[in-house]
Amino acid sequence: MPANKPHGLRVAVVGATGMVGRELLQILEKRRFPVRELLAFSSGKSQKTVRFRGKTLHAPAINEKLLASCALVFFVSSDEISQRLAPRLAKRGVWVIDDSAAFRLKPQVPLVIPEINAEALRPSRKLIAGPNCTMTAIAVAGFRLHASVGVISARIASYQSVSGAGSAALQELLSQARAMLGGGRPKASALPGPIAFNVLPQVGRFDRFGRSSEENKVAAELRKIWSAPKLRVSMTAVRVPVIRGHSLAAWLNLAKPVSPAKARSILEKTPGLKFARKQYPTPLSCSGRDPVYAGRVRQGVDSKEIALWIVSDNLLKGAALNSVQIAEELLRRRWLA
Ligand SMILES: NC(=O)c1ccc[n+]([C@@H]2O[C@H](COP(=O)([O-])OP(=O)(O)OC[C@H]3O[C@@H](n4cnc5c(N)ncnc54)[C@H](OP(=O)(O)O)[C@@H]3O)[C@@H](O)[C@H]2O)c1
Structure with a gap:
């Protein structure tokens, strides 16, 4: 290899100006992902820029x-854009x-959460899906159990932040709150419907x-990933009118009786999960943090049911970080070179 060959990969982010896209750029930077050149793309409807490694980049x-000249492309825009371009690039x-x-x-x-099913990755399967942000929380929390x-x-009630619906929803919460x-x-x-000072049982x-x-996605993706x-x-x-962080109340019906103490010790050893023994997690306490958090483990209706409370940052483990x-x-497998 010539001594002056530039190090790293040409990487693109489609949707770089969105809620997930901006987090993704920060994570690539923070984790020192070997990016030689970063290409950022947006809808191009207005002139937008993003920041990466201290520089301002245009996102046309x-x-x-x-995109076809890149080694790796992250799609964080919409189903339609991914449908149109992702298979062609792969x-x-x-x-x-x-x-x-x-x-x-x-x-x-492959639908992949690396802590759970990295073995689903194949060198020939160049198109990989990241899961739904709410599903990721329950999938990580419960997979060792x-x-x-x-x-x-599993019975689940979710309390999902507005950032899960993108930047437009977040702006809507803020302007509604100011108006009210x-x-x-x-x-x-x-x-x-109105979300400020309200909750909507519709995602x-x-x-x-x-x-x-959303309910259908969580069920189907959980079956696939587990x-x-x-x-x-x-x-x-x-x-719910929370800016960032999805919370879930979950009741898991198990194949055999398990005491809450045993469930806690399994949760403590679950990769990607932080089990809070004393203080329960909240969206505010987990915002900006990498792991999925769980707490309030207790027996449900009988000895085969475990109830727990889960919180995860939807923009991090729920999307960009994953x-x-x-x-x-x-990279670790040397498939991405
Ligand atoms: N938010 C979450 O918690 C979360 C979690 C898991 C998965 N996801 C998925 O991640 C994706 C992005 O979500 P988000 O919350 O970041 O949405 P968002 O804040 O609305 O951002 C959407 C991004 O897509 C870009 N975009 C829109 N139309 C485009 C087009 N025609 N061509 C190229 N780019 C276009 C937007 O560019 P402009 O800035 O120019 O509009 C923006 O950068 C979605 O597929 C979503 O389902 C989101």
Whole structure:
């Protein structure tokens, strides 16, 4: 190799100006991911910039030719953009890590949380999906319990922050709060109703059975990532006026009786999870932190049911951090060169 060959990879982030995209850039920088050149893309509807390693970069509209010249592309924009471009790039040999919901349930696409199922990665499967942010919290928190005892069914109530619905939803919460504190009326467009000083038991669209798309995603993705096709999941997903951090109340029905003490000791050894014995986690206490947090472990309706409380930063482990961890796994295996 010539001595002056530049070190690192050409990496692109599609959706770099969004909630997840901006976090992703910070994580790449913080974890010293070997980026030689970073290309940032946005909708291009207005002139936008991002910061990376102390420099200001322009984030223009997508340029497919430039994307195809990269070793790795992160998609953090929308299902439609990923659907259109991700498979084409993967076919051309570019590693693609996609945070949208477009490919998560496709059998040939690995849906990966490295702590749980890094073995699903294959050198020939260049398109990799990162999971739903709410699903990631329960998947990480419960996977050791599932592996050691077996989870038969999960009942979940989620309390999901507005940043989970993107920057437009976050702006909506802030402007509604200001309007209401000033005696005005809230206006809703990004979310299905007013969110300031309110909660909405709707995350996504309802299907003909009355289940929301978020509830369906969590159930289907949890079955895939835990390799548990028979797992039964019953959930109510709720949007709450929290800026960042998804919380879940979960009741796990197990294959055999497990004491809360035993469940706690399994949770303490679960990779990617921080178990809080004394103080329960909250969105504020977990915001900006990498691990998934759990607390309030107790017996449910009988000795086979464990109840717990889980909190995770939806923008970090729920999205950007998990994607970078997948890329790090590809580096470790020397597949991404
Ligand atoms: N937010 C979360 O907690 C979370 C968690 C897991 C997965 N995800 C997924 O991550 C993705 C991004 O979510 P987000 O919350 O970051 O959304 P967001 O804040 O709304 O950001 C969307 C990003 O996509 C860009 N974009 C929109 N239309 C585009 C187009 N036609 N061409 C290129 N770029 C375009 C936007 O650019 P402009 O700035 O120019 O509009 C922006 O950079 C989504 O697929 C979402 O499902 C989000």
